[in-house]
Amino acid sequence: MSAIEAYLAELRSALRVKGRARRRILAECAGHLREAASGHGEAEAVARFGPVDKLAASFDAELAAHRGQRATVGMTLALAAAAATVLDFAHSGRPDPAAPHAFAIVFGIAGQVAAVALVIAVVQALRWRGTMPPAGALVVLARRNRVAVTAAALTIAAAAGTVTGRSLAPLGAFGALGIALWCARRGSRLARALPAARGSHVESPLEDLAVLAAGAPVVGGGVEWVRNLLDPVRHPVRTCAVVAVFAAAGAFARDQWEGAATGPAALTAGIEAAAVIGAFVALGPTLGLRTRRRA
Amino acid sequence: MRPDLIRGHLDGLLLSILSEEPAHGYGLVERLTELSGGAFALPEGTVYPALHRLERDGLVASRWLAGSGRRRRVYRLTARGRRASESARAEWRSFADAMARVLGTTA
Numbered sequence: 001m002s003a004i005e006a007y008l009a010e011l012r013s014a015l016r017v018k019g020r021a022r023r024r025i026l027a028e029c030a031g032h033l034r035e036a037a038s039g040h041g042e043a044e045a046v047a048r049f050g051p052v053d054k055l056a057a058s059f060d061a062e063l064a065a066h067r068g069q070r071a072t073v074g075m076t077l078a079l080a081a082a083a084a085t086v087l088d089f090a091h092s093g094r095p096d097p098a099a100p101h102a103f104a105i106v107f108g109i110a111g112q113v114a115a116v117a118l119v120i121a122v123v124q125a126l127r128w129r130g131t132m133p134p135a136g137a138l139v140v141l142a143r144r145n146r147v148a149v150t151a152a153a154l155t156i157a158a159a160a161g162t163v164t165g166r167s168l169a170p171l172g173a174f175g176a177l178g179i180a181l182w183c184a185r186r187g188s189r190l191a192r193a194l195p196a197a198r199g200s201h202v203e204s205p206l207e208d209l210a211v212l213a214a215g216a217p218v219v220g221g222g223v224e225w226v227r228n229l230l231d232p233v234r235h236p237v238r239t240c241a242v243v244a245v246f247a248a249a250g251a252f253a254r255d256q257w258e259g260a261a262t263g264p265a266a267l268t269a270g271i272e273a274a275a276v277i278g279a280f281v282a283l284g285p286t287l288g289l290r291t292r293r294r295a
Numbered sequence: 296m297r298p299d300l301i302r303g304h305l306d307g308l309l310l311s312i313l314s315e316e317p318a319h320g321y322g323l324v325e326r327l328t329e330l331s332g333g334a335f336a337l338p339e340g341t342v343y344p345a346l347h348r349l350e351r352d353g354l355v356a357s358r359w360l361a362g363s364g365r366r367r368r369v370y371r372l373t374a375r376g377r378r379a380s381e382s383a384r385a386e387w388r389s390f391a392d393a394m395a396r397v398l399g400t401t402a
Binding site for chain 1: 319320321324337338339340341343344347348351352365366367368
């Protein structure tokens with residue numbers, strides 16, 4: 001086996017990229033090596049081309065970045081369609097009196113988790129658009145997309161179990177969810193194969209926002225001010241506590257506005273606060289908001 | 296010159312060379328070496344992930360062309376790539392001027 005054939009065989013083995021992209025990479029590299037070999041010899045051409053493992057990792061990371069960002073866009077559109085369908089169904093249908101209260105709680109909490117995961121994924125994808133993010137950021141984006149889709153699925157299932165009515169809306173919502181799931185899986189497959197996938201990574205949503213707002217001094221200054229006070233990566237306990245308080249206050253105010261008594265409204269507020277804290281503890285590392293504490 | 300110094304500017308360098316005329320990967324590497332007087336000695340394979348990213352971002356377009364008994368993927372700038380190349384040049388001039396003022400050297 002010649003030096004070029006051995007190199008290409010090693011590259012073929014190291015690449016995680018599949019399909020047409022893989023064939024193109026191998027064809028271009030082969031063409032380059034043969035052209036270089038005609039001037040410098042095969043051994044020199046291979047040496048100049050660079051180490052196989054690093055080159056394969058670059059190709060994998062580049063495609064993972066592209067797919068991750070495209071997946072976030074596709075997912076956002078699909079989940080927005082699903083959300084519109086679910087809300088329309090929830091308003092046009094009737095609450096099922098026999099439905100367990102847990103369904104309503106799951107609907108509320110999972111819906112908020114889906115919304116938060118999706119928003120921070122979109123902000124992250126916008127921040128890295130047109131540039132090559134580090135491998136850790138690719139892994140975090142893939143995880144955020146997966147959490148958003150999973151939480152959206154729970155939300156839709158809870159809605160279907162809570163509301164009765166004759167409507168094709170649940171089918172439409174599940175169809176849109178299927179598209180979102182396909183986007184998330186396609187976007188995460190390569191990212192999960194990267195060596196960085198096994199580690200713990202953080203990606204501050206406020207830092208992403210600060211980078212996006214860098215061209216607007218007033219907005220950028222505001223984001224930095226908030227970030228100095230409340231950043232889940234820099235100040236996890238403080239941020240979690242403040243968000244829990246605000247979420248509880250919002251839930252209390254909403255229930256009071258809808259005519260609920262103080263007691264039930266306070267209970268809802270308590271559940272909301274517990275959900276925020278629980279979600280931050282349980283999902284914070286997965287969403288890249290805090291590092292995983294080692295035992 | 297340390298490869299890590301060049302890596303962050305590789306996109307701008309490739310766009311600049313392609314602004315002269317379309318080229319395939321090997322031709323780009325040769326032109327880069329020629330223009331830099333051999334100072335930029337990156338592993339040659341690293342141009343391809345960069346070219347693929349530029350293509351996905353719409354700054355370059357490519358197609359297979361046959362010539363000299365070989366099949367090569369030839370890259371050319373798009374209109375958007377041309378604007379990006381000009382922007383990268385302006386940004387670099389501004390950066391180089393500022394560095395020269397701080398380091399006390401003439402550009």
